[in-house]
Amino acid sequence: MLKKQKRYEQVAAAVAERIRSGDYPPGFKLPGTRSLAGRFGVSISTVVEAQRLLERWGLVVARPRSGYYVRLPGAEATGLDRSDGHSEVSLQPSADSGAVVTGVLQCTPRVATTRRLILELVQATHRQDLIPLGAAVQDSRYIPVDALNRALRRVTKLQGGNVWSYEFAPGNPVIRERIAERMQLAGVKAHRDDIVLTHGCHDAMLLALHSVCQPGDIVAVESPTYYGLLQVLETLQLKVLEIPVHPGRGLQADALALAIQQWPIKACIWVSNFSNPLGILPSVQSKREIVQLLAENNIPLIENDVYGELGFLEERPPAAKKFDRQGGVFYCASFSKSLAPGARLGWIVPGKSRDAVQYGQFASSVATPSIPQYAFAELLQSGDFDRHLRRVRSAYYDRVMRASGILQRYFPATTRISDPAGGFVLWLTLPDKLNAMKLYQRALKEGISFAPGPLFSTAESFQSCLRINCAVGDDDALKWALISLARLLPELDEKTHA
Known part of the structure; x- marks a missing residue:
């Protein structure tokens, strides 16, 4: 029926x-x-x-x-190229009305080895002779400097020498209280005592992985995935199992279920909102299904929600942690993308592993910087953070749309461009198997850097793909850089087919 x-x-x-x-x-x-x-x-x-x-x-x-x-036609796909050496997933529903999904996930756990090019991209953000479209670091014009300075003056006046003292784990109780209040917007009910402050989101993920994994263990990630995450896994000597994402919906429970059937996965890491590099916003149902699937298989989920506040719509999407009923989700986030990257202030809500994570934080770094904690608490309390978010969300949306329009006008018509729901990066797939690494080398000579696609995989996938940061330079500089990249493509095409 x-x-x-x-x-x-x-x-x-x-x-x-x-x-x-x-x-x-x-x-x-x-x-x-x-x-x-x-x-x-x-x-x-x-x-x-x-x-x-x-x-x-x-x-x-x-x-x-x-x-x-x-x-628009140029944005019909997220820019994933399945013929580009990327893993495939074949799903075959069983006869009993699809209750069980079987199939073969054609990917193998690998060790990440990307450190040289990653360092080159990050260091390019400080080079005066380059327009750094590579690292996903926002330009200083998107940092609320005046508001931060006001907060700093106020807290140093009120707190005196306290701002120069140690803040031992779990960190300043006032900022943890403010963070707990903000997490309610993501559907997460957390008390300040559930929160441990960290040196950014990377540190939070490291702490989570340390508490659940041993060297040689397999960790599932979505693919393509943020190269900084691959760097973290490489540091811990963990193997990476890349799970192909749906071009419009992101990581899917069916594909993850196949991976669980075939490999002894010890943890799963997932950027749950506005994934990097695709900018996908998964559905609420997908989040619920993935959390439930991992809980049923006793696999911890390490949720990276660093872009959660940067959606193009006013409504803040829920975190996957919202659906955690067993304490198996490690929620990791920071203020690096939403406020000020140089403060290196992040946090983790480790669920049932709180004691282990808190001790790990103390053992690895003793304390977290005090001044940003006091200043950010003041910024959140005053309402300046919300005012900043309203401005920067609109600004990032404008830059992404502006960059997408330039790319559609000047790049070949068959170029595929992502259509992110938040953040400030775009993902491109070049036509005719043009090689992004070769374009990267040519672009450096022209004073432009970007992130080549192979960085986002351990399998040398995405050879024709690249990620660009739209939140750098002024409008004219961004336009010049993108048009310059477009003008390099014919020369690259000639060499490819020579």
């Missing part, structure tokens, strides 16, 4: 048909919510559900304070 379509599904299907027929062409702004409600004779909430469904189907994109637009 067929399941009857819900009203919002009927509305979404009708709009989808208009898109497929060409009545609503790429780039077309959909009629407003009230207009659609009147046209279909439904409530506004029904239209909102239909719009979200169209977005999940990958047919439309939302633009803050503007509306929904039909997705």
